[in-house]
Amino acid sequence: MIDVQTAALLCSGCFILVGLYAAIFLDNIIKKIIGISFIEEGANLFLITLAYKPNGVVPILLPDMSPDWFITNSAYPLPQALVLTSVVIGASTLAVILAITMVLYKKHGSLSASKILGDSNE
Amino acid sequence: MNDLIPLMVVIPIIAAILLNVLHGKNSLVKIVSVIIAICLPLILLLSNYGLHYFGGHSPLIDNGDLLNSFPSFISNTNLSNLHIGITYYFGGLQKVMLFFLFLLGFLAIFTTINERKRSSGSYMFLIFMGLGSVTAMLLSDDIFHMYIFFEIAITAQVGIILSSSDDQKYETAMKYMILGSIGGPILLTGIGFLLGLVGSVNITDISNAVKSGLIDPFSPVFLFSFGLIFFGWIYSVGLPPFHTIKSAIYSKATPSGSAILQALSVIIFLSFGLAILRIYSHLPFVNGFIIFFSLCGMILSITMALVETDLRRIIGFLAVGELGYLGLGFGIGTKLSITAALFQGLNELIITALLFIGFGAILYLTKTSNINKLGGLIENHPKIAIMVLIGGFAMAGVPPLNGFQSKLMLIQSALNANFPELAIIMILISIVTFMTFTKIFHAVYLKPKPQDLKIEKTLVPRSVIFSIAILLIICIVLGLMPDLVVKDFSVFVGGLI
Amino acid sequence: MIEYIVMIIGVLGSILALAQRDLLKASILTGISGGCVAILFQILLAPDVALTQAIVGAAIVPVFLALAIYKTQRVGKDD
Amino acid sequence: MDIYTMIHNSVQNFQNKLKKDKITNENVSSSIAAELTIISTILISSILLRHINVMLTVLIILGLGLYLITNMPLISKLKKEQDDSLNKMMFYVILTLGILVSVVYWGVL
Numbered sequence: 134m135i136d137v138q139t140a141a142l143l144c145s146g147c148f149i150l151v152g153l154y155a156a157i158f159l160d161n162i163i164k165k166i167i168g169i170s171f172i173e174e175g176a177n178l179f180l181i182t183l184a185y186k187p188n189g190v191v192p193i194l195l196p197d198m199s200p201d202w203f204i205t206n207s208a209y210p211l212p213q214a215l216v217l218t219s220v221v222i223g224a225s226t227l228a229v230i231l232a233i234t235m236v237l238y239k240k241h242g243s244l245s246a247s248k249i250l251g252d253s254n255e
Numbered sequence: 256m257n258d259l260i261p262l263m264v265v266i267p268i269i270a271a272i273l274l275n276v277l278h279g280k281n282s283l284v285k286i287v288s289v290i291i292a293i294c295l296p297l298i299l300l301l302s303n304y305g306l307h308y309f310g311g312h313s314p315l316i317d318n319g320d321l322l323n324s325f326p327s328f329i330s331n332t333n334l335s336n337l338h339i340g341i342t343y344y345f346g347g348l349q350k351v352m353l354f355f356l357f358l359l360g361f362l363a364i365f366t367t368i369n370e371r372k373r374s375s376g377s378y379m380f381l382i383f384m385g386l387g388s389v390t391a392m393l394l395s396d397d398i399f400h401m402y403i404f405f406e407i408a409i410t411a412q413v414g415i416i417l418s419s420s421d422d423q424k425y426e427t428a429m430k431y432m433i434l435g436s437i438g439g440p441i442l443l444t445g446i447g448f449l450l451g452l453v454g455s456v457n458i459t460d461i462s463n464a465v466k467s468g469l470i471d472p473f474s475p476v477f478l479f480s481f482g483l484i485f486f487g488w489i490y491s492v493g494l495p496p497f498h499t500i501k502s503a504i505y506s507k508a509t510p511s512g513s514a515i516l517q518a519l520s521v522i523i524f525l526s527f528g529l530a531i532l533r534i535y536s537h538l539p540f541v542n543g544f545i546i547f548f549s550l551c552g553m554i555l556s557i558t559m560a561l562v563e564t565d566l567r568r569i570i571g572f573l574a575v576g577e578l579g580y581l582g583l584g585f586g587i588g589t590k591l592s593i594t595a596a597l598f599q600g601l602n603e604l605i606i607t608a609l610l611f612i613g614f615g616a617i618l619y620l621t622k623t624s625n626i627n628k629l630g631g632l633i634e635n636h637p638k639i640a641i642m643v644l645i646g647g648f649a650m651a652g653v654p655p656l657n658g659f660q661s662k663l664m665l666i667q668s669a670l671n672a673n674f675p676e677l678a679i680i681m682i683l684i685s686i687v688t689f690m691t692f693t694k695i696f697h698a699v700y701l702k703p704k705p706q707d708l709k710i711e712k713t714l715v716p717r718s719v720i721f722s723i724a725i726l727l728i729i730c731i732v733l734g735l736m737p738d739l740v741v742k743d744f745s746v747f748v749g750g751l752i
Numbered sequence: 753m754i755e756y757i758v759m760i761i762g763v764l765g766s767i768l769a770l771a772q773r774d775l776l777k778a779s780i781l782t783g784i785s786g787g788c789v790a791i792l793f794q795i796l797l798a799p800d801v802a803l804t805q806a807i808v809g810a811a812i813v814p815v816f817l818a819l820a821i822y823k824t825q826r827v828g829k830d831d
Numbered sequence: 832m833d834i835y836t837m838i839h840n841s842v843q844n845f846q847n848k849l850k851k852d853k854i855t856n857e858n859v860s861s862s863i864a865a866e867l868t869i870i871s872t873i874l875i876s877s878i879l880l881r882h883i884n885v886m887l888t889v890l891i892i893l894g895l896g897l898y899l900i901t902n903m904p905l906i907s908k909l910k911k912e913q914d915d916s917l918n919k920m921m922f923y924v925i926l927t928l929g930i931l932v933s934v935v936y937w938g939v940l
Contacts, residue, residue: 137755141796144759148766148789149444155770156437157921162429163775163821167782169436170813171766174789176440176447177805183451185796192797201326208797212450215399216801219443222406224808224816226439229410230432231820233417236425238824250430250917430917434924441928475936482935486928496923499913546879554872555913561865562910564858627855676878683875687868694861 141182148175162234162244166227173223177216184209259302260345260394261309263353266295267387271380278376285368288379292361295386299354304346312340333469338457342396346750347743348597349393352522355601355729359518359608360386362722363511366612369718370511370619378418382515385411389522398446398530399456405442405491405527408519409435412504415516419509427507431500434490438497442487448480449534462533472537481535485544488531492524494552494582498575502556505571506624510615511722513567514608517574521604524578525597528585532593533751542586546677549582553684560691566614566624569695573688574607577650580681584665587672590748595664597744602657602733606650609726613643616715617699621708626695631704639715640700642723647696649730651689657733664741755795762788775821783814838862841904865906870899 135143148171155168185208192210194203234244241249270291277284315322315335322335360382367382368374388404388411395401409431416428446456452470453461464470470477493501501520505513528545535541556576560569581603584596616639617632618624633640649656652663662685669678733740762785769781786809793802839859877895880888899905912919 137795140756140759141792144763144792147763148785149440151763151766151770153437153925156433157925159770161775163817163824164770164778165433167769167778167817169433170782171785172437172440174786174809176443177801178789178792179444180447180450181793181796181798181801183447184798189797191799204326209454211454211456212447213798213801215450215456216798217804218403220801220804220808222403224812226406226410226432226436227813228816229413230429230436231816233413233425233429233432235820235823237429240425244824246917250426427915430915430920433917434920437924478935479932482932486931489927490924496920496927499915500920503915550872550876554869554876555909558865558869558906558909559913561861561868562858562906674879676875680872680875683868683872687864690864691861694857698857 136187138182138185138187141178141185145175145178145182148172148178160246162237162246162249165246166230166234169230170223170227173219173226177219177223180212180216180219184212257303257305257307257345259298260305260307260343262298263295263302263345263394264387264391266291266298267383267390271383271387274376274383275380276376278380280376281373284374284376284379288364288374288383289361289368291383292357292364295357295360296354299350299357302345304350305344307343307345308338309341309343312338314338333463333467336463337455337460338396341400342457342459343394344396345394346747348747351740351743352393352525352597352601353390355604356386356389356518356522358725358729359514359604362608362612362725363515366511366716366718366722367509369716375418378415381411381414381418385415385515385519389519389526392526393522395526396459397457398449398461398534401526401530402439402442402446405523406439408523409439409491412516412519415512416504416508419507419512421507424507427500427503431504434497434500438487438490441483442490445480445483445485445487448476448483452476452480458530458533465534465537478538481538481541484531488527489548491527492520492578493575494548494578495555498552498556498559498572502559502568502571502575505574505611506565506567510612510618513571513611513615517607517611518604520578521581521600524581525600528581529751532585532588536588542588545582545586549579549586550680552576552582553579553680557684557687557691561687561694564626566617566626566629566695566699567611569626569691570607570610570614573610573650573691574603576684576688577603577607579684580662580665583677583681584668587668587674587677589668589672590745591671592665592668593748593751594741594745595661595668597748598737598741599658599661599665601740602649602661602730605726605729605733606646606658609646609723609730610643610650612719612726613639613646613723614695614699616719619719620710620712620715622711623708626698628705628708629699630702630708631700633700635710635713636715639720639723640696642720642727644696645727646723646730647689647692649734651692652685653689655731655734657730657737660734660737660741755792758788758791758795761785762792774827776818776826779814779817779821782817783810786810786813835859835863838866838904841907862906866904869905869909870896873899 152168152171189208192207388408391404392401413428453464556572560572563569580599581596584592649658652658666678765785769778772778790802790806
């Protein structure tokens, strides 16, 4: 049985690969966008997994813990603080893309990427 | 006063939010945006050079009392050198770059206000947000901080594209967002690899860890992080294969918008490029990678610019191709070449802004940008024609202007570093750039006027002429006295290597 | 054991979401895998990020997607 | 067939596909300039390989020169590959990512 950290790394890799597949090969724009959100989730999961410590504690210093014990046993809080920002950024980027999609649908009446985003010179 | 350093980022962002709230109140938006745009360069002049630690979190080693209270495995090792909080560094390079960036922002805002009857608070929001975010990228010493503001800058860029009136703007913005959503998380994953290896995202800490042998520069994780971050870098600056989308977004925005977009790209190029050089300069193949992609960018962009028929697209390709010079300077990697690349970046910021605004006036007058349908405009607007011509000379590197100085420095550095081929290619490409420029200048101004060319408006707004003139004066002054800025740059580079 | 099950559900949910013809179902499945990632964050000792991810990944993203689908078309005709 | 006619025809081919513009002298001459630029710059930049191996450089330059000159109207092919369609952009982006990562990974092994 592989340990949790390795499994979570593999899981984040799967998310990134599935997302890349969707963003590249699927034609429907909404599905491309869903794929993009999976890529972002995979990257966030990767960062969080780096911070994990097997049998560790949550990085919150409670009154009954001694600092020395806490330093050696807690998960690393820096990546968690970073991911918090990156989750929000991902959501706002998604909102912008979806807004553009709605305008494009109104203009073309289709969600097919090869129809809308094909060569503009034709 | 080092406390003024974060204000360079905070004030544009607060201004952006304020102007977005004020949207609809026409005269108030105008007054507030112009006042803030004038105030921004003043902050630069008032603040001192130095470091600013956010929240006062300086490294432990600077703080004796706190250091002694920690166990010995922290206080006696390299851990006490780590930067705990976000650090901003403000020096000569940042001062010069940001001064010209803010000046460009002021000109763009001024031009937009004069061009449109109703000034839009949202557009001002986008411009200020872009300016603030690239300022943070240039000041920051923290690669994740750079990533965050990079994403904000990209979103602001998309907004600036959407605010134009081109009929292909939504498609281009959508493509840019989709490609960006692949490039961004990949960059983040690369940063994650670095973070897992070093435990810090501070660039100084990472490069110290590599220098002191704390991490092996040939470990797979470090190499992999290089690959991913490098991919993020070529995405963010528009080297191939992203040169098509980058030139497309320049050609879809409004003229002053394109100038801002290009300025944002140049600053992003410089800040990520310097970060990559500081972290990975110990790897032997990094310079080769940078040189290879820059060469591809220069060759492909310049040849595409030659065969393109859309005026704005040609300038977009030229602007992307000029970024290759910066890349070559970084790739050669000597002190002189990096200084020259920084100087070239500054020149490019100004010259491409001049060309975008100058040829944008043509679009404003005739509503077409196909060079086959244009011609004979010199009799209507000789002043603009001459100023744009001098701008083109500056881009191609004709002696008394600033482009000449930086390209001469680049060529000298290539020769000194035993890369004569690169010097030959730089000269060749600058000749072809000049040829492309003559082609569009001939097509727009000198060729006999076609029968079906309708001139919709007779007068160019005075603010456009004013902006072009200011940019031209900067070109000439920097060309005659390059030491004004080069001294600061070489001091910065001396501290870097 | 539960963490492995959550990971498998998350990845399977993402693959299933992309295999749907009905885009509304796809958006709901996106929410499921977003929720799984939130639970994983909790397991990986990041409770504060898990809270944010639970709101963003399991509620806001699917709602945004559903709104966009409501305004455009529900069935992906050509994929 | 001289070189001007050859390039005129190739320009005509790809412009007919894209737009209904008439071919001007400028289009053809700038295409010739682009053609010469691309051949000369690629050949000169391949001299940079001498830092790796001199013999290899000679072989590559000879091969490249022969290849480029026999496939003469290069620019129309390049132009077709660099249009604004998302699929083509995405293809090259993923190609670059793959090559970059595998070259770096090769360096590891």
